[in-house]
Amino acid sequence: MPEGPETHALADRLSLLLVDETLTRVRFVDPKLQRRRAVLEGKRVLAVEARGKALLTAVEGGCTLYTHSHLFGFWRFADEADALPDGAPPRLLLVTVRGAAALYAAPSISLWRTDTLDTQPYLARLGPDVLDPAVDARILLAQMRIPRFAKRTLAMLLLEQDFAAGMGNYLRSEVLFQARLSPYRILQDLTTGERRRLANALLDVPRRAYRAKHDDVLPPGKDYLARTRARFGFEVFERAGAPCPRGDGTVAEIRLAGRRLYWCPGCQH
Ligand SMILES: [Zn+2]
Structure with missing residues (x-):
């Protein structure tokens, strides 16, 4: 999808x-x-x-x-x-x-x-859209305080459109990797710092993916280097068995909430 x-x-x-x-x-x-x-x-x-x-x-x-x-x-x-x-x-x-x-x-x-x-x-029933420029970390941190999400695993939470609209399966793996959080963690157990990392990754990863999509349909221009830097590549998604980009483990594939999830047990805690 x-x-x-x-x-x-x-x-x-x-x-x-x-x-x-x-x-x-x-x-x-x-x-x-x-x-x-x-x-x-x-x-x-x-x-x-x-x-x-x-x-x-x-x-x-x-x-x-x-x-x-x-x-x-x-x-x-x-x-x-x-x-x-x-x-x-x-x-x-x-x-x-x-x-x-x-x-x-x-x-x-x-x-x-x-x-x-x-x-x-x-x-x-849509939550804040992670690609809406008006949505910021403060809004996502407020979402994390809504009681009905408290006992969700992060793997489950990151697919729920009423938590964060626009999230999906490849974004779920990439957001958790960037935030260095295990998919098995429960939202209510996250520290303040971990919540902040999750909010930042929820904003950063989908927006980088969007900018990369944009590059696909635009002809190369003089801002070529900026476009290249913005180009999106998967760090862990569909990379089972590959070394973790952080150099501390091997990317694993699991099925959680019925769908494929990729993560590194070495650096996602
Ligand atoms: Zn790792």
Whole structure:
């Protein structure tokens, strides 16, 4: 599943295509949505925003299109709708003079009045988004004081979207590695210093991953060295058996909360 950095990079890509343009054509496979396409078609797009792993496309007239790709949904882009790949029709097609965007496979798609968007079930339970520039360590430290999270293992906690939106499986391993914390630790047992390390890693790792995604779609420029420094590489994720980058052990693979997790028992305590 795309995690926060991928979703935010996708929002940027969609913004280039849609924002300030009029939707000249909108098509849904779902007949109920198709009957309501007039709330989008012919309307100007005001913003495309990622929240957690959802994408929100707001148009003039007070309507917002909600999409969530889940495990299998994916977007394709083309200069025009006819240039999209043949085969099964996309579940959603959006066209402007700049090009076409199509969403395939099994996403969630729904239409909302923008002023009631906060009642959408997925959005209503999202915690602070680790990629939201307004989210800082103070906000994440406050999340850690919420009683319902106290007894969670860090492995479990770092997948919960109501704790930190946009987190996901590769980010979980990388955040714990940067924070030098064992996935088996329980939140309420962390010291003040450990909580601070966790908050900082929760902000730093997803944002570096996002900047690296960005580099992929931008042509190289004169800030090439800055881009290279920002480029993201996995320290432990999918590196089972490799020496720890800190030189004190071997990266191990375990399954926790049903999903693969990579960590170094040598330096994560
Ligand atoms: Zn290590």
